[in-house]
Amino acid sequence: MALHNVVLPNEDSRQLLPIPKKEAKLYMSFMYVAFISLFIGGLMGLLQVLVRSGNFTLPFGIGYYQILTVHGVILALVLTTFFIIGFQFALMSKTVGMSDKQRNLSWLAFWIMTIGTIMTAITILLGKASVLYTFYAPLKAHPAFYIGLAFVIVGTWVAAFVNWRQLYLWKKKHPGEKSPLLAFMVTINMIMWFIASLGIAVAVLVQFIPWSLGYAETINVLVSRTLFWYFGHPLVYFWLLPAYMAWYAIIPKIIGGKLFSDSLARLSFVLFLFFSIPVGFHHQLTEPGIDPTWKFIQVVLTFMVIIPSLMTAFSLFATFEITGRRKGYGGLFGWFKHLPWKDVRFFAPFVGMLAFIPGGAGGIINASHQMNTLVHNTIWVTGHFHLTVATTVILTFFGITYWLIPHLTGRKLTKSVNRLGIIQTIVWGIGMLIMSGAMHIQGLLGGPRRSDYSEYGGTEQAVTWGAYQMAQAIGGTILFVGIILMVYIFIKLAFFSPKGDEEFPIAEEEENAEPTPMWMENWKLWVAITIALILFAYTIPFVDIIQNSPPGSVPFDWPIGNS
Amino acid sequence: MxxxxxxxxxxxxxxxxxxxxxxxxxxxxxxxxxxPQSHGLTIDPQNVEAHEAFKPENLGLTKVDEDRYIVNVVASAFNYDFGVDKEGNAVKHIEIPKGATVLFQVVTPDVIHGFNIAGTNVNMMVEPGYISSMEVEMNQPGEYTLLCNEYCGIGHHMMYTTVEVYE
CATH class of the missing domain: 1.20.5 (Single alpha-helices involved in coiled-coils or other helix-helix interfaces)
Structure with a gap:
């Protein structure tokens, strides 16, 4: 009897903590911004595919590139970042806890990010920043656009500091113990994000803001692009790693299994930290000013992420099979047939995983040095990242939403919402198959990305593209139906579902799991290797870029309709 | 482990x-x-005409040898300048014999542009301050759309010409 109250220190440290109401409100605030963004960004996407079908013109003098900028900024930067920071806070709170002081700082992070978002959004809506979300110089947006972006980034840094402090305090309280897996993963992701976003921060603060305000006459275009892509590739891993967190540590629980391997999961995250950043040149392969040997070196480094990706794929399917067999489903594929297909918490992320197979393969093509020339800046690329971020990542985020939102609001995921979620996932899969498929094919035929409807003088090639743009309009419309469904589900889960306790699923280790080696916690070493790789990949070519710089560029605002 | x-x-x-x-x-x-193209040749973006290849009279298609051509282009928002023909009209179409080796040299005096002969591997970023160049053999006859595939402003999608590879 008395034994019941004795808690071994080891068990205590793995106990999941409850999320207090005050914290739930904070995490929900991030989610509100994320889902408002989903709706607005999705609506813009719908308008884009309709315009590109050639049968629709935007009303009220709204420009195509204005809505394209909204679409990119609000989905790629706002939706993802708010969802990820909110989700990661919830993971930290659940595994290592959050103090009052940390909560206040987290609110500060939220408000800095939100104010930045609003500033940027107003600038775009006024038509003063139709520069797309990559804002390549020397196109010049209104300074408020860049200042708003800087706020968003600084806000995420506050969140990163809070996350690190959370783990630090936990480790002080639990000396000699390994950190909880999810807290470890969040910390890795925020280290990567922080190191990467230093690049964009330097570009925005040192180059863009003074130049757009008129204090600096010219800007070094290639330096700004190099800094952007130093940030731009880890950005996609910043989206992907939270999905991996769910795949590694949450999905096994949902399907009734255990972690495949705690140490391999950590190892793969450490490898993602190493190889996500020193690789930006593979976005700049067709640029004239970068030495081709260094391009190739970064291509090789880019491909190193294939190793942790293979580990991830193995670990997922191993979990599926072990769990199925343990439940008694034998045969070659019996375990597969009996996965919980009717549980949307599993089904949505699973469809996301499937999309990552063609998504990853397409990524290999994109990064392939000379092969990139065939697809660079064609709509193939747009098709690619609609598979990766807009299917793999977002369907996993939706999969998280189904339990996280009711958990935070003290409600239940009901059977009917679960069914609606399954339908949503299927709608999304079909819509994306059509849209992304058409984009890939049109791209191989040479169709450009980021372009308003154009007949290109009626050339034969442009005529063949028309059919694919029509298919994109159909796929995009189906996807918008998916967005409406998801926003409805979110509102339902946040405000109207019946009260109850929804589980926060976190998988445990096997009873007899091999202990995770303690060198996994060698944070200083991981950061040092990451920085060493960055210095290796960037120092010489960056010095070369600066030493051989052409005269800088003055700002151009008339091409985007300002003057 | x-x-x-x-x-x-x-x-x-x-x-x-x-x-x-x-x-x-x-x-x-x-x-x-x-x-991929990476020659690192620089140029003053505010004075591209100072470079021999981009003087107005040197723009467009030039035959330098049997089956060897050079195409010099100034890409600006929202136009590819191939120079003018004998009547003084802007060139909007170039024709290259099948199998010819063609050196494309492109610069921009304003913002970043793309230079893509759609469906081929002639695909370059054109950035202020640099000469983008690429030599290719044009082996597939047909009419190609040459277009800007990097966003350059509100007229981006109207920036195109045609290239014909004839037998």
Whole structure:
């Protein structure tokens, strides 16, 4: 009897903590911004595919590139970042806890990010920043656009500091113990994000803001692009790693299994930290000013992420099979047939995983040095990242939403919402198959990305593209139906579902799991290797870029309709 | 740290395939010379005419030898300048015989542009301050759309011309 109250220190440290109401409100605030963004960004996407079908013109003098900028900024930067920071806070709170002081700082992070978002959004809506979300110089947006972006980034840094402090305090309280897996993963992701976003921060603060305000006459275009892509590739891993967190540590629980391997999961995250950043040149392969040997070196480094990706794929399917067999489903594929297909918490992320197979393969093509020339800046690329971020990542985020939102609001995921979620996932899969498929094919035929409807003088090639743009309009419309469904589900889960306790699923280790080696916690070493790789990949070519710089560029605002 | 036997096989096969793939890419790049364009030639973006190749009279298609051509282009928002024809009209269409070797040289005096002969590997970023150049053999006859594939402003999608490769 008395034994019941004795808690071994080891068990205590793995106990999941409850999320207090005050914290739930904070995490929900991030989610509100994320889902408002989903709706607005999705609506813009719908308008884009309709315009590109050639049968629709935007009303009220709204420009195509204005809505394209909204679409990119609000989905790629706002939706993802708010969802990820909110989700990661919830993971930290659940595994290592959050103090009052940390909560206040987290609110500060939220408000800095939100104010930045609003500033940027107003600038775009006024038509003063139709520069797309990559804002390549020397196109010049209104300074408020860049200042708003800087706020968003600084806000995420506050969140990163809070996350690190959370783990630090936990480790002080639990000396000699390994950190909880999810807290470890969040910390890795925020280290990567922080190191990467230093690049964009330097570009925005040192180059863009003074130049757009008129204090600096010219800007070094290639330096700004190099800094952007130093940030731009880890950005996609910043989206992907939270999905991996769910795949590694949450999905096994949902399907009734255990972690495949705690140490391999950590190892793969450490490898993602190493190889996500020193690789930006593979976005700049067709640029004239970068030495081709260094391009190739970064291509090789880019491909190193294939190793942790293979580990991830193995670990997922191993979990599926072990769990199925343990439940008694034998045969070659019996375990597969009996996965919980009717549980949307599993089904949505699973469809996301499937999309990552063609998504990853397409990524290999994109990064392939000379092969990139065939697809660079064609709509193939747009098709690619609609598979990766807009299917793999977002369907996993939706999969998280189904339990996280009711958990935070003290409600239940009901059977009917679960069914609606399954339908949503299927709608999304079909819509994306059509849209992304058409984009890939049109791209191989040479169709450009980021372009308003154009007949290109009626050339034969442009005529063949028309059919694919029509298919994109159909796929995009189906996807918008998916967005409406998801926003409805979110509102339902946040405000109207019946009260109850929804589980926060976190998988445990096997009873007899091999202990995770303690060198996994060698944070200083991981950061040092990451920085060493960055210095290796960037120092010489960056010095070369600066030493051989052409005269800088003055700002151009008339091409985007300002003057 | 423990790796499952199957995982070892999986990773060995995967990493082996990766190494082979990279060797092929490297062989193509360093031995066959198929690097993407990266010449690092600079130019003053505010004064591109100062460069011999981009003087107005040198723009457009020039035959330099039997089956060898040079195409000099100034890409600006939202137009490709191929110079003027005998009547003084802007050139909007160029014709190249099949099998010819063509050197494309492109610069921009304003913002970033793309230079893509759609469906081919003539695909370059054109950035202020640099000369983008690429030499190709045009072996597939047909009419191609040459278009801007990097966003350059509200008229971006109206920036195109045509290239014909004739038998």
């Amino acid at each position: 423990h790796f499952h036997k199957f995982e070892k096989i999986w990773l060995t096969f995967g990493i082996g395939a990766l190494v082979l793939f990279l060797v092929i890419l490297g062989y193509g790049a360093f031995y066959l010379g198929t690097h």
